[in-house]
Amino acid sequence: MKLWNTLSGQKEEFRPQGDPVLMYVCGVTPYDESHIGHAMSYIVFDVIRRYLEFKGYNVRYVQNFTDIDDKLINRARQAGIPVLDLADRFIGRYFDDMDALNVRRAEVYPRVSQEIPGIIDLISKLEQRGYAYPTGGDVYFRVQRDEDYGKLSHRTLEGMQAGARVEVGELKEDPMDFVLWKGAKPGEPQWESPWGPGRPGWHIECSAMAMRYLGPKLDIHGGGHDLIFPHHENEIAQSECATGEAPFARYWLHNGLLRLGEEKMSKSLGNLVTIDQVLTSHSADALRLFVLSSHYRGPLTYNDEALDAADKGADRLREALRPADRPAGVERLDPASQRQRFIDAMDDDFNSAQAVAALFDLARDINRARERALYLTAAQDTLRELAGVLGMTLDPQVRRQLGGVQPAARGSLSRNGAGDAEPFIDLLIELRSNLRVKKEFALADAIRVGLTERGVTLEDSAAGTTWKRK
RNA sequence: GGCGACGUGGCCAAGUGGUUAAGGCGGGGGUCUGCAAAACCCCUAUCAGCGGUUCGAAUCCGCUCGUCGCCUCCA
Numbered sequence: 251m252k253l254w255n256t257l258s259g260q261k262e263e264f265r266p267q268g269d270p271v272l273m274y275v276c277g278v279t280p281y282d283e284s285h286i287g288h289a290m291s292y293i294v295f296d297v298i299r300r301y302l303e304f305k306g307y308n309v310r311y312v313q314n315f316t317d318i319d320d321k322l323i324n325r326a327r328q329a330g331i332p333v334l335d336l337a338d339r340f341i342g343r344y345f346d347d348m349d350a351l352n353v354r355r356a357e358v359y360p361r362v363s364q365e366i367p368g369i370i371d372l373i374s375k376l377e378q379r380g381y382a383y384p385t386g387g388d389v390y391f392r393v394q395r396d397e398d399y400g401k402l403s404h405r406t407l408e409g410m411q412a413g414a415r416v417e418v419g420e421l422k423e424d425p426m427d428f429v430l431w432k433g434a435k436p437g438e439p440q441w442e443s444p445w446g447p448g449r450p451g452w453h454i455e456c457s458a459m460a461m462r463y464l465g466p467k468l469d470i471h472g473g474g475h476d477l478i479f480p481h482h483e484n485e486i487a488q489s490e491c492a493t494g495e496a497p498f499a500r501y502w503l504h505n506g507l508l509r510l511g512e513e514k515m516s517k518s519l520g521n522l523v524t525i526d527q528v529l530t531s532h533s534a535d536a537l538r539l540f541v542l543s544s545h546y547r548g549p550l551t552y553n554d555e556a557l558d559a560a561d562k563g564a565d566r567l568r569e570a571l572r573p574a575d576r577p578a579g580v581e582r583l584d585p586a587s588q589r590q591r592f593i594d595a596m597d598d599d600f601n602s603a604q605a606v607a608a609l610f611d612l613a614r615d616i617n618r619a620r621e622r623a624l625y626l627t628a629a630q631d632t633l634r635e636l637a638g639v640l641g642m643t644l645d646p647q648v649r650r651q652l653g654g655v656q657p658a659a660r661g662s663l664s665r666n667g668a669g670d671a672e673p674f675i676d677l678l679i680e681l682r683s684n685l686r687v688k689k690e691f692a693l694a695d696a697i698r699v700g701l702t703e704r705g706v707t708l709e710d711s712a713a714g715t716t717w718k719r720k
Numbered sequence: 721g722g723c724g725a726c727g728u729g730g731c732c733a734a735g736u737g738g739u740u741a742a743g744g745c746g747g748g749g750g751u752c753u754g755c756a757a758a759a760c761c762c763c764u765a766u767c768a769g770c771g772g773u774u775c776g777a778a779u780c781c782g783c784u785c786g787u788c789g790c791c792u793c794c795a
Contacts, residue, residue, distance in 0.1 A: 278795070291795035321793070403790075409722050410791060452793085474795030475725095481794090506725090507789070516794050543744065544733055548726075549788065556732055559745035566744080569758065595734090603734045607743035617759055621752095691754060698756070709757050716758095 251305065251597045254547060256478060256502040257402055261599055264501065270308035272464040273299060274499070276456060276473035276481070277313040277359070280340035281322040284347050285522035286537070286552060287474070287508040287515040293538055294505040294546040294600075295472045296353045296641055301596050304639045312463045313356040314456060315341055317363050318449050323438055333439050334363055347525040351534045352641050360459040362450060366441045368458040369450045372492055373430045373443075381491040384445045385421040387433025393426045396487045402502060403479035428484055430454045453484035457498075461489065471499035475507050475547075476514075506549040515552065523552065535568075535642040536561040542602035542640055563610070565718075567637060568644045570613035571630050575713045576623045583619040585632035588612040592636050602640065609636060675706055679715050682708075 251264045266272075275295045278288060302309050316322075317337035326333040341361075348355075362369075373389055376382035381395050393399045393407060400406050407426055429451035434440035440447040460468060466489070473482060482502065489498035507514045510521045528537055540560040544550050588608045595604035616629050637644050678697055685694040698708050705720045 276795070279793090284795090288795050294795090319793090403723080405723055405791075411722095472795095475789070476794055479790060480792085505795070507795075509788075512788075514789070514794085518793060539744085540732090548733095551732090553732090556745085559732065562746095563744050565758095572758090601734075604742070607734070610743055614760085621760060686754085689754075695755070702757090707757060710753080711758080 254599045256504050266469040270310040272468045273311045273470040274460045275313045277315050279316045279319050280337045281325045283524045285524050289525045290508045290541050291474050291505050292353050293541050300639050311356045312358045314459050315361045317361045358463050362455040368462050370443050372458045375492045389431035390427040402483045457485050457489040466493045466495050468499040470501045472503040475504045505546045509551045532557045533648045535564040539564050567613050570616040574626050578625040579623050582625040583629040585629040
């Protein structure tokens with residue numbers, strides 16, 4: 251199994267240190283709703299985790315919440331509520347979204363606000379080793395002392411300082427030095443420390459939390475492409491300088507960024523579509539299919555038409571899981587070759603696009619075999635299993651749930667069906683079936699047309715009539 | 721300015737030296753069906769442009785054009 255390592259800039263054979271595989275993925279700063287760029291990232295790492303488990307690894311998966319941060323503090327001030335209350339609120343929303351996307355939970359979700367002692371220890375260690383210095387109430391990391399600084403993002407200090415946007419902080423020894431501890435300002439959350447009251451800087455928390463829950467050497471560290479610099483670069487610097495051990499993480503994995511139109515979707519640009527909004531009109535499987543139909547490292551452009559297409563595709567896969575409508579003969583459809591294609595694709599740096607193609611081909615094989623009355627169950631089990639590795643449920647009920655489902659009601663409705671219309675739809679179908687038996691097709695067709703106009707599509711088969719939302 | 725990525729059919733998107741360039745969506749034709757829907761079958765590309773390397777390139781190299789990302793908070 252090979253994966254692309256941002257650190258080396260090439261594909262490498264995956265060799266974890268041991269069992270379980272230690273995996274850390276940077277989480278969100280919970281100051282607002284999550285958007286589909288977040289969905290993309292966490293779907294990608296969810297699939298990576300699921301695939302590792304499929305391959306027989308145990309995975310210890312940790313994801314953080316950065317619940318102390320400038321934006322969070324500002325938002326909380328605007329809203330007139332405590333910072334951690336605001337964080338709690340959006341952490342709750344985050345879990346709702348991830349659950350709706352069928353993203354499996356991490357084993358631990360450490361929060362900065364609860365990890366302060368570990369952070370202070372880490373900064374102290376850096377200070378003792380000469381990698382950190384206090385000044386004006388803050389503590390900075392001394393990049394000049396770290397010979398390897400820039401190795402993840404593949405740039406040099408000289409190259410970065412040539413950038414016009416670097417501002418020289420008056421108290422910093424070097425413009426590229428970054429803050430480990432911020433001195434307290436009035437009205438902000440603060441903790442006591444050897445350098446006076448304050449709060450952690452942005453990058454140190456991930457080092458502290460990753461090391462506390464996974465130890466000084468991770469197998470996989472993941473996040474969005476936009477975290478490579480400065481966040482992950484700084485994480486490496488802090489961690490390796492503090493422990494004296496390298497590498498901090500053996501494999502650095504980064505997903506490409508989601509774009510809306512010609513720009514990256516981001517909170518600061520304000521051009522975002524929330525996960526909640528997308529799931530109002532598209533299934534979670536469709537969103538996953540959309541994300542996984544292209545390679546995780548490349549950029550992906552969101553548009554609603556693409557999601558519509560993904561919905562149709564997801565429907566096609568669901569369709570193949572329908573039970574056989576005739577008794578099967580002795581001949582059996584063997585899914586082994588498509589299964590192998592799927593594995594070969596995923597083994598090659600998680601090439602989910604090709605894996606998805608294998609799934610669609612398997613679906614076609616099943617549909618063909620159905621017409622020839624072959625034994626389908628084994629192949630359908632394989633399709634369900636492999637789709638499951640990609641986190642897709644292919645739940646046949648899903649098509650009934652979309653449309654007219656309000657976001658607020660999503661949580662409850664997603665468990666038990668379409669809501670109020672369902673019994674009436676069933677009644678109309680029963681009526682229509684009776685009319686068809688009597689060959690009163692004009693009336694029967696009128697019912698079908700009427701339902702179609704209201705977004706309900708009927709499908710007749712030997713086994714009876716089924717329906718789904720458009 | 722520095723570093724990097726990308727440009728494949730109507731749309732989305734795999735493929736990074738060599739049999740017929742995956743797959744999805746869309747479109748056209750057909751089979752099945754009372755008619756539909758679904759499914760199945762057939763058709764729908766020579767890979768931004770130019771030049772080079774090679775027996776052979778979408779795939780390697782150079783240039784041009786275009787798009788995007790990072791260098792500041794960001795998944």
